[in-house]
Each structure stands twice: as structure tokens, then as C-alpha cells.
Amino acid sequence: MEYNRDYFSGKTAVVTGAASGIGLALTEELLESNAAKVVMADINRDRLNDHEKRLKALYGNRVKGIWCDVTLEENVQNLIAESVNFFDGRFDLLFNNAGVGLGGWFTEMNNDDWKFAFDINFYSALYGMRAALPLMIKQGDGQIINIISGIAMIPIAFQTRYAATKAALNALSLALRAEHWDDNIKISSATPGTTATAIFDGTKTPENAQTPRQSASRILNGVVDNVRIIYGDDNDVEGCKNSFNIDAQTGFDEYLLKVTRARRKGELVF
Numbered sequence: 001m002e003y004n005r006d007y008f009s010g011k012t013a014v015v016t017g018a019a020s021g022i023g024l025a026l027t028e029e030l031l032e033s034n035a036a037k038v039v040m041a042d043i044n045r046d047r048l049n050d051h052e053k054r055l056k057a058l059y060g061n062r063v064k065g066i067w068c069d070v071t072l073e074e075n076v077q078n079l080i081a082e083s084v085n086f087f088d089g090r091f092d093l094l095f096n097n098a099g100v101g102l103g104g105w106f107t108e109m110n111n112d113d114w115k116f117a118f119d120i121n122f123y124s125a126l127y128g129m130r131a132a133l134p135l136m137i138k139q140g141d142g143q144i145i146n147i148i149s150g151i152a153m154i155p156i157a158f159q160t161r162y163a164a165t166k167a168a169l170n171a172l173s174l175a176l177r178a179e180h181w182d183d184n185i186k187i188s189s190a191t192p193g194t195t196a197t198a199i200f201d202g203t204k205t206p207e208n209a210q211t212p213r214q215s216a217s218r219i220l221n222g223v224v225d226n227v228r229i230i231y232g233d234d235n236d237v238e239g240c241k242n243s244f245n246i247d248a249q250t251g252f253d254e255y256l257l258k259v260t261r262a263r264r265k266g267e268l269v270f
Contacts, residue, residue, distance in 0.1 A: 025212035152191070
């Protein structure tokens with residue numbers, strides 16, 4: 001998808017989960033769109049270092065890699081502080097992208113499983129916003145994009161943790177969008193759509209999956225327009241239109257039961 005690249009020219013951005021998949025694609029798109037400086041944060045030190053080196057060869061000192069375990073608030077606070085220092089004080093965009101897909105049957109999971117899910121998929125973004133918002137309020141503007149998933153609106157069996165954590169993040173994002181509107185801070189949720197990333201590691205990637213760069217382009221188009229919920233592909237748009245539509249409930253039950261029964265047989269269908 002084409003989008004207005006001029007919007008990002010001269011802006012600074014932090015992207016978490018940036019050493020692979022959609023996070024890496026967002027980083028590359030921002031740099032190609034002449035962002036002033038981009039910080040890419042990730043927990044995988046080797047991948048982070050490799051991509052930082054590669055992108056520095058293309059874009060010079062406009063990009064910086066910072067190792068970060070986003071499940072730890074102190075790490076996230078340090079990430080934001082170090083990023084703002086790299087940006088010379090100006091902080092325009094935060095992409096809370098880090099997260100994991102997480103499968104498993106509900107009855108087979110314990111509290112540690114659930115704690116990990118919320119730490120990586122929900123609290124990591126909460127920590128990022130908690131660190132970024134005071135800075136953005138002080139400077140008088142800013143923009144935060146929280147990467148959720150279509151599963152937040154269309155919960156699927158075998159992915160209860162993923163659905164619950166992403167639904168919680170979506171609710172938080174939209175509440176904060178209104179809460180900080182008059183502070184001139186734009187907050188959006190964004191689904192990536194069905195995208196060929198490591199989230200399908202060990203399973204067959206769906207035939208309709210798009211590339212990470214296609215997903216990133218669609219997300220950035222929504223960022224330009226300050227869309228409330230940015231949908232990463234047309235399937236997410238259609239699914240989210242109908243998931244809570246009273247007239248579509250019977251059809252959704254039939255579809256989701258079909259998916260559940262296939263998954264109980266070991267087929268990870270969507």
C-alpha cells in the first residue's frame with residue numbers, strides 16, 4: 001500500500017520487537033521515509049546487532065539498536081530515556097510492537113503461563129506508554145501505535161492467552177486515545193493482518209499471508225491518517241465488522257467451532 005511518506009520525514013521513532021518481522025519492516029519503512037532517527041529495540045541481541053549494522057551501512061547514524069527486555073519496566077524506562085537522548089530530546093513516535101502469538105489449551109495452562117503472556121503482550125506496551133506519555137505531554141504532541149491482532153476482536157480457540165492479552169491492549173489503547181486527545185497525542189491500535197512472520201514458526205504459513213513490508217505499509221498509512229483502529233489487511237476489516245454484529249452471530253459460531261474442532265485434531269487452521 002502506498003502512503004504519504006512525507007509525514008514521517010524528520011520524525012523520530014522507537015520500535016520494539018524490531019529485529020524481525022513487522023517491527024523490522026516498520027523500521028525499514030520509516031528510514032526509507034526519511035525519519036530523522038529510529039531506535040530499534042529487541043531482546044535478541046545477535047539479530048539486533050546484525051540488522052543495526054546492516055541498516056547503519058544504508059542510513060548512517062539515523063538508526064540505533066538498543067537491547068531491551070520489554071517485560072521489565074526498568075528496561076523500558078531506560079530504553080525510552082536512551083532513545084530520547086539519541087533523538088536530542090525530540091520524541092515523535094512509539095511503536096509498541098513486541099509480542100508473541102502463544103498457543104495452548106486453557107485447561108493445560110497455569111498462572112505462570114498467563115503471567116508471561118500479559119508481561120510480553122500487555123504490560124510491555126503499558127510500560128512503553130507510561131514512559132513516553134509524560135515526555136510527549138511536555139513537548140505538546142506525539143503519537144503511539146500499539147500492535148494488537150485481529151484475534152482481539154475475533155477470539156479463536158487454542159489461543160486464549162493471545163486473544164485476552166491483545167483485547168486488553170486494544171481496550172487500553174482506545175481509552176487512552178480519548179484520555180490524551182486534548183494533549184495533542186494520537187494513540188491507535190493496529191492489527192498486522194495475516195503476515196508471514198515467525199509467529200507461524202513450526203506451522204504452515206497461510207496462503208493468503210502478506211509480507212511484513214506490506215503489513216508495515218498499511219499500518220503506516222493508518223498512522224498518517226490517525227485512524228482509531230488500523231486494520232492490517234482486508235480479512236481483519238471484514239472479520240472485525242462482523243464479530244460483534246448480532247445478525248452474524250450464528251455464522252461466526254459455526255466458523256469458530258469448525259476452527260476449534262480442526263485444532264483439536266492438530267490442524268492449526270484459521
